[in-house]
Amino acid sequence: MSDTVFTPWDDPGQEPLIQFKNVTKRFGDFTAIDNLTQDIYAKEFFALLGPSGCGKTTMMRMLGGFETPTEGQILIAGQDMSNVPPNKRAVNMMFQSYALFPHLSIFENIAFGLKREGKSKPEIEERVSEMLRLTRLEKFARRKPHQISGGQRQRVALARSLAKAPKLLLLDEPLGALDKKLRQDTQFELMDIQEKTGTTFVIVTHDQEEAMTVASRVAVMDEGRIVQVATPADIYEKPNSVYVADFIGDVNIIEGHATRAGDGYDITFALGAPKLHAKTSTDLGPEGKCALAIRPEKVSISAKKPAKAVNAVEGEIIDIAYLGNISTYHVQLAGGQMVKGQAANTQRLERRQFTWEDRVWLSWTDTAAVVLEG
Amino acid sequence: MRRFALIAVPYLWLLVLFLVPFIIVLKISLSDIALAIPPYTPTLDLSAGWEGLRAFFAALDLENFWFLTTDDLYWKAYLSSLQIAALSTLLALLVGYPIAYGMAQAPDEWRPTLMMLVILPFWTSFLIRVYSWMGILSKEGFLNQFLLWTGLVSEPLEILNTNTAVYIGIVYTYLPFMILPIYAALEKLDSALLEAAEDLGCSRITAFWLITVPLSKSGIIAGCFLVFIPALGEFVIPALLGGSDTLMIGKVLWEEFFSNRDWPVASAVAVILLMILIVPIILFQRNEQKQREAEGP
């Protein structure tokens, strides 16, 4: 990473590369994108995250020029794109369905865009070989798309979209079919390409870890709207809604009633249960319904009530998920509320400290939980 | 056993409906003309025993095939048939491809209707349809009346009984055989491929040439064979719509059989025609085979 932090979205002087201005897209009477306004800056690695059918592909297709917005405007580099066909945009897209040309070899697929640019033969060959090397497909250059595996096809689609070195690259679930190792390698390759070429990436992914690893900013979408856009760390640590908190990573949601206390709120969530306290800058007024979002890794688990913990609740272990380096304990509180806590597995499995039906204490600090409107 | 039966049925079918008639025709083509019923010798007489069989085979010869080379009518007729069939195929492709393309682009709910319209002519007799073309193309026919009425021509056009009418007839008759396989290929085409091509810098038209045409190639080839093969041996259309100078082997064949009652020569003509057709038929089969392989399991 460079020493100056890359945050063009905080700089009002920066001209965004992509501007969605009140964009709505309807298919018949179904609204796929709902009045969306969003800026994306040059050299960003912008990740779109959201459940299936929330409109990620539709957003990409509008950027690529394959769908026109029903309402609103899309600007790329300040230019209104409404009448610019896909072949006239400095944008390349990797399709979710790959869309490889079945009658062309892998080599010809990757060379396709370069040939259209009228590049010379040696230039094309060099660039294609580079792409083949990058995606580790050298051995398959002569094959046809139906003669390679699903993961290899995905890499061909990626290589084909990268080959032209466009200013803006749209990747629709580029790595979904790859195994973990190859996916991580490719992620780093993408970041490397991004750093070297300054290409702006918009990437759709179902894999949060991937979004967290590669993205400069993550946008969480729901039903055609962007719910939150923030850096990966902020999305994780400061979700702005229960939806985002729940969507990203594992989380405990405790719904309750908040009353202002000190620099935060006291929360009562069940009859007879102890009050919880959370520091926050969120303003819910003097009191109101709220939801607490607490990451399991911030919840410690102990046999006795910890002496100094601000928040401590007692419950019974219902389930244990062993994840190798850590275990997640599912603990049921007196009122029936389930809370997950995590502990590192420093001991071997047979000497584990807690087991099913043990009564344990869960505790967390007053800054561990995020207070959200309920 | 079931498997064997499954394979046996089509082969039995081929044997009875193709191979046996072919052997009969081949045998006649090797015989000599005779004033008898049937009008050729020898005929197989099993009652004469072994000796009779020997005499039978001894009487067969290639004389009729030799005869075909002595009169230039025959090879000219073959050549002209090839030419008419090839040109008709090309015309059918030029007309059929845009229709198939339009059908494949049409909204889903329209496709069955369009398909119906293409197949609809098959529901009336082929002969009636060819006769109605006579009504359209003749000197006083609808086409000429219309052209005279619009003032495009001052004299009625001479279309009926020319090769033009034959082309019109063949293209009209076999057009569905061209449209359907091309449509089948175009319908399968994933529109994302065209988007990808455009994304990579193609205009709509280049995308059409680089993606749509190659991917409908198997349909084009199938359609061309399905038109070319029957058109080559076509008899009814040249007989009804063609003129005296329209030379097609189907017509020659018919005349040898029914006017001259020279069954052996007619059979020889048919055998040669079959030989000529075997080449495109084998190529057609290979195209289908390749297509199946390309689509994979």
Ligand SMILES: Nc1ncnc2c1ncn2[C@@H]1O[C@H](COP(=O)(O)OP(=O)(O)OP(=O)(O)O)[C@@H](O)[C@H]1O
């Ligand atoms: N051409 C279309 N006609 C009608 N509805 C469409 C069309 N394209 C997309 N939709 C609808 O728009 C919504 C958003 O689709 P989109 O493809 O953008 O989802 P997505 O977020 O990419 O989902 P996934 O993660 O499953 O790929 C879906 O409900 C989909 O059914």
Ligand SMILES: [Mg+2]
């Ligand atoms: Mg999608």
